[in-house]
Amino acid sequence: MNNFVKQSLAGLRVLLVLTVLTGVLYPAAVWAVSRVPGLHGNAEAVGTTLVGVDREGDRWFHTRPSAATLPASGGSNKGELNPDYDQVIAERRTEIARREGVAEDQVPQDAVTASASGLDPHISPAYAALQVPRVARATGLPEEEVRELVAENTSTGFTETVNVTALNRALER
Numbered sequence: 298m299n300n301f302v303k304q305s306l307a308g309l310r311v312l313l314v315l316t317v318l319t320g321v322l323y324p325a326a327v328w329a330v331s332r333v334p335g336l337h338g339n340a341e342a343v344g345t346t347l348v349g350v351d352r353e354g355d356r357w358f359h360t361r362p363s364a365a366t367l368p369a370s371g372g373s374n375k376g377e378l379n380p381d382y383d384q385v386i387a388e389r390r391t392e393i394a395r396r397e398g399v400a401e402d403q404v405p406q407d408a409v410t411a412s413a414s415g416l417d418p419h420i421s422p423a424y425a426a427l428q429v430p431r432v433a434r435a436t437g438l439p440e441e442e443v444r445e446l447v448a449e450n451t452s453t454g455f456t457e458t459v460n461v462t463a464l465n466r467a468l469e470r
Contacts, residue, residue: 348416350462355396355435357468358428360461361420362389362411386410397427419458422451436468443468 351360377383389409394401405423425447433440450464451457 355431357465358461361407418460418462420461422457425459
């Protein structure tokens with residue numbers, strides 16, 4: 298056999314082995330591990346504040362709404378001209394105004410509009426300030442102390458934002 302044929306056969310063997318490893322065995326192993334009970338569920342991103350974790354209850358600050366219905370990333374195709382979108386926004390505004398005990402016109406825009414991925418941990422300082430009285434009542438902390446925690450978790454970049462995941466972790470401490 299000439300050198301070209303030997304090299305071609307060697308390359309073909311490598312291609313076949315890598316195809317089986319990375320295209321069949323690895324995906325099958327990942328799929329099998331995902332089916333093991335107890336390895337998945339209501340997981341929280343631990344050790345990072347780059348992912349928004351919305352917690353239930355009055356003692357926590359809430360993130361922006363998510364268009365995804367499961368704990369997954371996903372957006373919505375609904376736009377401002379869609380009547381369903383207007384209805385969803387109105388329902389969210391009413392719900393948040395009721396929860397926070399304020400008039401609907403006091404609810405900030407980011408409280409009712411979903412983040413693109415549903416994983417954004419940031420809210421506006423206005424939305425955080427709206428939640429301070431409720432969180433203070435539920436935790437028994439003075440409002441001033443809760444406002445200080447909000448200030449500590451507020452960052453200034455392109456816009457001023459509050460990281461809800463970091464803020465809720467500070468509340469835990």
